[in-house]
Amino acid sequence: MNVLLDNLPALLDGLWTTVWMTVVAGVGALILGVLVTAARVSPVPILRGLAFGYVQFFLNVPALALLVLFVFALPDVGLLMPLTTTAVVVLVIYEAAYVAEAVRSGINTVAMGQAEAARALGLTFVQSLRLVILPQALRAVVQPVGNVMIALVMNTSLAAAVGVVELTASANKVNLVHAQPIPIFVGAGLAYMALALVIGLSTGFVERRVAIFR
């Protein structure tokens, strides 16, 4: 137990990195994911195709392969960003595909009459999406998007594999020095479970607040 207390600053630093990576990447993925979904249901065939290709690509490629590609290979073409920024960018574009899948399933739950009514009122595509469809679709997918966010917390740990010192990496470092794996890894595990719990509880809260009772 002492080893946890003695190394609390290092571990908290790691936890903090995990948290802010999750928050920044989560917000980014939400925005990009909704935009991709909008493109995916748009009347412009090329945009639909592009969005479909985007989602299919990132659903079927390992996040770690992307991280390695962005962190180690892209500097060779002059794309050099700070390490953590690169990891966050990769997480944003990777998780956005999952958000897009979730939001699209939400759009599918919106009753057909809603879209027809919006059209009958003369709303344009963007208006009907922004004012009628998306508000209802997003309410329906709070839980699935919450699950994507929990997966995002898990995936931030992959950044440890390319050298970002977040929670997993700092736990590993402390363990390599002190060789007391049980308290250190259990502590890190509990922190991850707490993060997932916080996201789970807050999605539950948000879902209750925004749910539409019919």
Add this chain to the structure above:
Amino acid sequence: MSGPSVLFDEPGPRGRRRIRVASIVTVVVLVAVVVLALRVFASHGQLDADRWRPFGQWPIWSYLLVGLRGTVQAAALVAVLGAAFGLVLALGRLSPVRPIRWLATAYIEIARTLPVLLLIYVTLFALPAYGLNLPLLWKLVLPLTVANAAAFAEIFRAGVLSMPRGQNEAALSLGMTRGQSMRLVVLPQALRAVAPSVVSQLVSLLKDTSLGYIVAFTELLYRAQVLAAYNHLLVQTYLVVTLVYLVCNLLLSGAAYRLQTFTRRRTAAPVVEKTP
């Protein structure tokens, strides 16, 4: 709502013009991005033919294919072990015996909120300290199985719960025991219903095997790393390997999609459920 087409009318002349403009703008932006990317790549010499030529040669591919074999081997092991363990966990979570249900639930909930990489570090650095030094393959397969079993368990449980209660009740009223009803009536149908989700889980599991990169187990991404360290063609090697992952997973995803339409057709057969 069935498709995207409900969101907009059959476009009139003005709508068609607007769509055409939007299409042209998209194409222009797309072409600009691609040209810019290619120019950046070219200006750093990444498009030179001799940087790509190795990937047209058999020795490089045979080297990478050995990695692919490792990926498939690890994925197959994790799939079989994870599905078997996941089935046990799902049945445990559905069990009427409280301690068993609690244990299974606790395992599933904990395993679902632990990053796989943390589990891998535990097997890499913690278990050897307690005298458990597994072979490389199992250092990858064990943590992945621990994590994926929970995912499989949730899939199976969802399948069992999605079965109409009448199935179980009918089996019990025929004099079957609970176990018989589960084994002979509910599970066969439930497993068929969740087949597409199982295949989707296989995609995610195959992506997880890329963590062999950390374990130094000979799978695709680790091989790529070794190859890139040798030939210094980082961009090309990692791009090619990413595409190999993409092709493998698209094949699996395609199978999942076909399975989904297949089962939907099967369940759409006229089995009329009469409610009293």
